[in-house]
Amino acid sequence: MSKDTLFSKKNKKLLTDPLDDNNPITVQVLGICSALAITVQLKPAVVMAVSVLFVLSTANVLVSIMRNLIPSRIRIIVQLVVIASLVILVDQVLKAFVYDVSKELSVFVGLIITNCIIMGRLEAFALGNTPGKAFLDGLGNSFGYGIILIIVAFFRELLGSGTLYGYPVLEKLGVYELGYENNGMMILPPMALITVGILIWIQRARNKKLIESN
């Protein structure tokens, strides 16, 4: 195996690919469950993105270190145990430092365990690559995931409640005096799906090679 430097072209690709061409949410269809449920406001979305960043990159490294020791028959259980222990860590930290956000995320912190983005990357990447590369892959994919989360939450919070990160932007700008009303529809869960649908539309209109045949 050739030894390449940390920021060689190949490694950079690991980081940048998941941002667009191979985005976990819009292309790989991974990690959608949590992505949609917690995007009503920016704050929980950011917390979720950071939690996934931590869990995914650490789990990727750990599983990659153990990849030659894990018998393939029981690998799913081993992976789940690694992920579950990391998630317990995140959950306890959130409860201790940002209790209100952790209440808001409710079961979705626990659901990071079954967030397919993590299992998917472990299966597809960490099991066959060295820890360094697995770390980069974890970082790249959680950035790709986080970006979509934040874009969706940005529009839903701005249009739905007229605030950004809890700060009343539209009120300060005086938009309400012009007769603008918040679009209550954006807060409802189904609009998250439609927002992601539109994002995919925009992405694929720009990036023709992602278009599906059917």
Add this chain to the structure above:
Amino acid sequence: MEELINIFIKAVFIENMVFAYFLGMCSYLAISKTVETSVGMGGAVIFVLAMTVPINYLLENYVLQEGALVWFDESFKDVDLSFLSFIMFIAVIASMVQLVEMIIEKVSPALYGSLGLFLPLIAVNCAILGSSLFMQERAYTNITEATVFGLGSGFGFFLAIVGLAAIREKIRYSHVPPALRGLGITYIITGLMGIAFMSFMGIKL
């Protein structure tokens, strides 16, 4: 009895796993290309949910909760193991799925042929772990209620995935803008189905 029917209806329609909480989305989107496979997946989910929710209910009430270990010894009444619930629940689910897979393979190879493919996928289906966590959050009073809740949320998933698959089979014959084909239009359909399901929300049971 009335209470049980209420829990069931609520889990199927009002608090539908897919449309109200977006749980199980990954397999929901990935395996809804044809009605036939989606029926297989939905059936497997109902089956696994009906098994794992009651087991996790017992675990929660006799091992994990604060003071739940009193049946074992009085001195355990201050022990609170609930921080372990994620790892316990997922272990139960993963091993149940493995067990179910082995049993079906031995007992009915025909059923295994149609379901077998989906079983490993179910271990990481968030709807399964989600149901157990909701069961924990809502604190059902007895095991029958928990079982009915498990069945109900499984049935809700079944309904959702079969419905989406039917629509996707039809939409193949219509003109969708190229960039929206496949995943994009599927998201939007699911959103519209979700809006339709929201009409159940006002129902008080």
